[in-house]
Amino acid sequence: MLDSNSFILRLKSILTHYELSSSAFADLIEVQRSSISHLLNGRNKPSLEFIMKINDAFAEVDIQWLLYGIGSFPKLNEKEPTKTYNKSKQTTLPPSEKNIDRIVIFYSDGTFKTYLEK
Template structure:
C-alpha cells in the first residue's frame, strides 16, 4: 500500500524539480488541476492512470521511486529499473536460450500442454496468450 503522505512529498519534488506550477504540471500530464490539488491535500489517492501519466510525461521519474521511494530521482532515461524477483524467475529464459525455446515448445513433454504464454515488455506492459486447448 502506498504511503499517501510520502507519495505527496515525492509528487511535490517532481513539480519543484521541473519548476512547474500545479496547473502546468496538470496540463503536461493531461489531468485537471483539481486532481493535483485533491491528491496534494490528501483528499484523494492517486489512481494507476494518474501515476502512468506522470511516468509517460517525465521519463526521469522511476516507478518504484514514485510509489515507494526506492531508487533515485531523477534517474537517467536509459536506466532500466529492475523488478523484484518472483518465484517464477527460476524458469526465466535468457536471450541465449531464445533459439531453443521454439523447439522446446514444439517438443513439450508427453501429457503436458502449454496453457499460457506471457510476453513482458520493457515499459512494464504485457500480453498474455491462452492456448486454444485451455479454452475448451
C-alpha cells in the same frame, strides 16, 4: 501499500525539480487541475491512470521511486543490457604469466568498488 504522505512529498519533488506549478503539471499530464489539488491536499489517492501519465510524461521519474521511494530521482542512467554468451562456445584461454592484482568498478554516481586478489 502506498503511503499517501510520502507520495505527496515525492510529487512535490517532481514539481520543484521541473519548476512547475500544480496547474502547469496538470496540463502537462492532461488531468484536471482539481485532481492535482486534491492529491496534494491528501483528499484523494492517485489512480493507476494518474501514475502512468506521470511515468509517460517524465522519463527521469522512476515508477518505483514515485510509488514507494525506492531508487532515486531523477533516476540514474539506465545500465547497459547485460551481455550474454553461449556457454557451449566458451573457450579456455592459455595461462598467462601475469596475475590480476585488483579490479576497480566505477559507477555513474562517482562511487567505485575495488576487488583485491586474495
